[in-house]
Amino acid sequence: MKHDLENTIATAVRELYGLDGSVELTRPDEQFGDYATNVALQLAGRLNQSPRLIAEALAVKLRENSRGQIREVTIAGPGFINLSLTDAALTKALTAQPNQSWAGKVAVAEYSDPNPFKVLHAGHLYTSVVGDSIANLLEHAGAIVHRVNFGGDVGLHVGKTMWAILQKLGGEYPEKLSAIAPLERSEWMAEAYVAGTAAYEDDVAAKALIIALNKQVYKIQTEQDHDSGLAQIYWTCRGWSYDYFNAFYERIGTHFEKYYPESETAPLGLKTVKEQLEHGVYEESDGAVIFDGDKYGLHKRVFINSQGLPTYEAKDVGLIMCKWEDYHFDSSVIITGNDIIEYMKVVLKSVEQFRPELSARTKHLTHGIVKLAGGTKMSSRKGNILRAVDVLEAAAAANKAIANNEDERVTLGAVKYAFLKQRTGGDIIYSPTESVSLEGNSGPYLQYAHARARSIVRKAGATVVGSDDLLGAELEPAERSFARKIGEYNEVVDKAVDELMPHLVCAYLYELAQTFNRFYEHNRVLDDPRQGVRLSLVQAYTARLHEGLGLLGIYAPEKM
Numbered sequence: 401m402k403h404d405l406e407n408t409i410a411t412a413v414r415e416l417y418g419l420d421g422s423v424e425l426t427r428p429d430e431q432f433g434d435y436a437t438n439v440a441l442q443l444a445g446r447l448n449q450s451p452r453l454i455a456e457a458l459a460v461k462l463r464e465n466s467r468g469q470i471r472e473v474t475i476a477g478p479g480f481i482n483l484s485l486t487d488a489a490l491t492k493a494l495t496a497q498p499n500q501s502w503a504g505k506v507a508v509a510e511y512s513d514p515n516p517f518k519v520l521h522a523g524h525l526y527t528s529v530v531g532d533s534i535a536n537l538l539e540h541a542g543a544i545v546h547r548v549n550f551g552g553d554v555g556l557h558v559g560k561t562m563w564a565i566l567q568k569l570g571g572e573y574p575e576k577l578s579a580i581a582p583l584e585r586s587e588w589m590a591e592a593y594v595a596g597t598a599a600y601e602d603d604v605a606a607k608a609l610i611i612a613l614n615k616q617v618y619k620i621q622t623e624q625d626h627d628s629g630l631a632q633i634y635w636t637c638r639g640w641s642y643d644y645f646n647a648f649y650e651r652i653g654t655h656f657e658k659y660y661p662e663s664e665t666a667p668l669g670l671k672t673v674k675e676q677l678e679h680g681v682y683e684e685s686d687g688a689v690i691f692d693g694d695k696y697g698l699h700k701r702v703f704i705n706s707q708g709l710p711t712y713e714a715k716d717v718g719l720i721m722c723k724w725e726d727y728h729f730d731s732s733v734i735i736t737g738n739d740i741i742e743y744m745k746v747v748l749k750s751v752e753q754f755r756p757e758l759s760a761r762t763k764h765l766t767h768g769i770v771k772l773a774g775g776t777k778m779s780s781r782k783g784n785i786l787r788a789v790d791v792l793e794a795a796a797a798a799n800k801a802i803a804n805n806e807d808e809r810v811t812l813g814a815v816k817y818a819f820l821k822q823r824t825g826g827d828i829i830y831s832p833t834e835s836v837s838l839e840g841n842s843g844p845y846l847q848y849a850h851a852r853a854r855s856i857v858r859k860a861g862a863t864v865v866g867s868d869d870l871l872g873a874e875l876e877p878a879e880r881s882f883a884r885k886i887g888e889y890n891e892v893v894d895k896a897v898d899e900l901m902p903h904l905v906c907a908y909l910y911e912l913a914q915t916f917n918r919f920y921e922h923n924r925v926l927d928d929p930r931q932g933v934r935l936s937l938v939q940a941y942t943a944r945l946h947e948g949l950g951l952l953g954i955y956a957p958e959k960m
Contacts, residue, residue: 401493402891405435405469405483412461413439417447425483427888433474433482434490434884440479451479490880491870493887494940499894503542508723509535511735512649512656515552516641517561519590520648522770522830523737525788529816529953530767530824531735532654533902536951538733541897546657546727549645550719553638553661554621555712559614560596561589563606565633566613568592572629577636586644589637618709621663648788652812653953660722662715669718670710673703681753691750701746716747720758731761733900738766738825765900768827770819791815791830798832803844809955810844811836817843820952821906841910843954849913850949851960853942856925860935869932876930878923882937885915889944893951902952909948916941 402425409423428436440455447454458481459473472484511531514524535545552558568588569576580588599606617634625631642659649655673689676682682689682703689704691713703714710718723732734744744764752759772786772794792815799811818835822828838844875883892908895901916938925934946956 401469401485401489401496401887402435403499408465408467408469409437409439409458409462409481412458412465413443416457416461417443419443419446427891428482430881430884432476433472433484435483435485436476437481437483438479440481444479455479455481487873487875487880487883488871490875490883490887491873493890494870494883494937496887496890498540498890499897500542501894501897502538505543505730506546506727507535507538507543508546508548508727508729508732509538509735510548510550510719510723510732511535512654513550513736514641514645515555515557516638516645516661517553517558517589518593518641519586519785520645520788522786522788522791523767525652525791525815526767526770526819526828527735527737528649528652528654529819530765530902532953533816533820533905533951534733534735534765534900536953537893537897537900537902537905540893540951543731546729547655548658548660548723549656550660550665551662552712552715553641554614554617554663554666556600556610556614557593557597558617558634559610559612560600561593561637562596562613562617562630562634563599563610564592564596565589565637567595569633572633574629574632574636577633585637585640589640615707615709618666651792652816658726660719665718665722666710666715667718668721669714669716670704672717672721673710673714676750676754679754681750691746693746693749696749698746698749699742701743703750713743713747713750716744717751720747720751720755720762724755724758729761731763732758733763733765735765735767735824738768741766763900765824767824770828770830773829773831791832794832795835799836799844802833802836803838805836805844807957809957810847810960813843813847813949813954815843816952816954817846817906820902821910823903824901841906844960846909846913846945846949847955847957848960849916850942850945850956851958852920853916853938853945854958856920856938857935857942859926860931869936873933875933878919879930879933879937882915882919882941885912886937886941886944888912889948893948896951905948905951909945909952912941912945912948916945 406423406425410421413419413421423437423439425435425437440451440458443454444451452475455475459475462470462473468486469489470483471486474482476482509531512524512528514520535547539545566572596610600610616630620631620634626635673682677689682691687706688702690700690702693699693701701713702711705711723729748759748762770786792811795815796808796811799805799814814835818830819828821841835842836844838848888908892904896904923934925931925938928934949956
């Protein structure tokens with residue numbers, strides 16, 4: 401509807417003034433109409449005419465070309481044009497299909513990105529929730545989406561953990577790993593990582609051993625050694641990590657098509673950097689290979705260290721190349737913490753020098769730190785991190801204490817909505833108590849609003865009607881207001897897709913639920929002469945709320 405009206409106005413401008421250009425409609429307060437545009441003010445300078453006169457001429461043209469969509473055109477102030485839709489146009493928007501702006505395009509959504517041998521922290525939960533919602537939005541717009549995950553199964557953190565594991569086992573004794581209970585494995589490795597990190601920082605001898613172990617792990621991968629004692633320990637613990645990740649993702653309702661371990665991207669990254677070293681993209685410095693970002697207003701970073709090993713930077717170059725080889729994407733969206741903003745700028749700038757189209761197609765979205773209300777910044781190196789499971793357990797405890805609800809789907813919806821309702825980018829202060837409240841802007845509030853509406857439909861039983869009851873119906877003011885808000889759905893989702901911002905959907909769904917509650921409080925639906933129209937509105941509302949919650953990855957209950 402909005403797009404059609406914008407085209408209608410653009411056509412009127414072209415017919416009247418011979419000028420081409422886009423027109424953007426906004427949503428004014430309902431008392432002024434359903435849409436508004438300042439196109440007359442924009443044209444005034446180009447035409448050297450009064451914006452009011454331009455607006456009046458456009459209004460005449462729009463009334464002639466309304467095609468049953470526009471009920472009234474009014475001029476406000478110096479030349480703002482306000483449009484009120486016909487009841488037929490409003491009700492048609494209730495079942496309009498989504499804009500398929502990504503139809504036929506391929507998108508890769510990379511998010512979560514935990515490292516094996518380490519624990520999942522709250523940041524992993526956050527990026528999993530946000531990444532999944534962004535992937536949902538792209539799919540809704542018609543994209544073919546590939547959800548992928550990237551993690552460091554090689555690197556210094558693995559060397560640190562392996563050193564501590566060997567201390568725990570008393571040497572290379574893989575058979576001793578069988579004594580570790582399945583439910584204790586992830587915490588056991590997390591403790592090893594903390595111990596290994598402390599040793600690396602405080603013990604010169606241990607640091608040397610860790611560096612040597614790091615090289616050995618690379619060798620295990622290169623030679624695909626599965627037989628030596630060290631290799632058996634490495635592969636077993638790596639497998640434990642992936643089992644732990646998969647169980648957690650299943651719990652929160654997300655999934656990944658593919659894991660990209662650094663051991664897989666490192667060889668291609670190393671090869672690519674060495675090739676581009678010959679072409680001057682990268683350069684040697686003190687035995688290492690760097691990219692001089694200073695030339696581009698960034699900073700220098702090492703891509704191959706002095707020992708000949710690929711750094712995180714080279715592995716990310718390899719990841720970009722792997723994703724391209726696998727998917728030939730139109731867009732690659734990467735969601736990470738904002739601590740690597742400058743790092744990714746350097747990586748992408750280096751890739752831009754030899755594969756500019758891949759750099760241009762890659763979009764890096766970032767988020768801040770996740771804390772519990774009153775919490776402190778997490779540090780996996782020190783071990784005092786806010787784990788992903790800590791957030792879920794805090795929400796579950798609050799849900800039980802406050803709402804007497806033990807449904808994990810409601811708890812999960814509370815956490816997801818608390819994360820998603822905030823604009824991606826800043827820090828997140830998570831309050832378990834606020835997140836599970838049935839009042840205010842929360843996931844459970846929306847879940848209850850859906851269940852309440854579904855209850856109305858169930859009570860109607862055999863009298864349930866379809867959208868045909870709205871065809872040709874004249875809407876009362878309250879019905880019109882309700883229909884107007886429902887009809888905004890596709891516009892909001894289109895904007896959320898364009899900006900990759902799920903919080904826009906959250907804000908709309910909250911406003912939609914509030915509109916429904918006000919409508920239902922003052923307007924009887926069942927056993928009313930206008931039941932057909934009102935029940936159709938409730939059904940349209942329920943469908944949009946259900947679909948919107950689905951885009952957020954939130955369960956929409958039938959009862960609550």
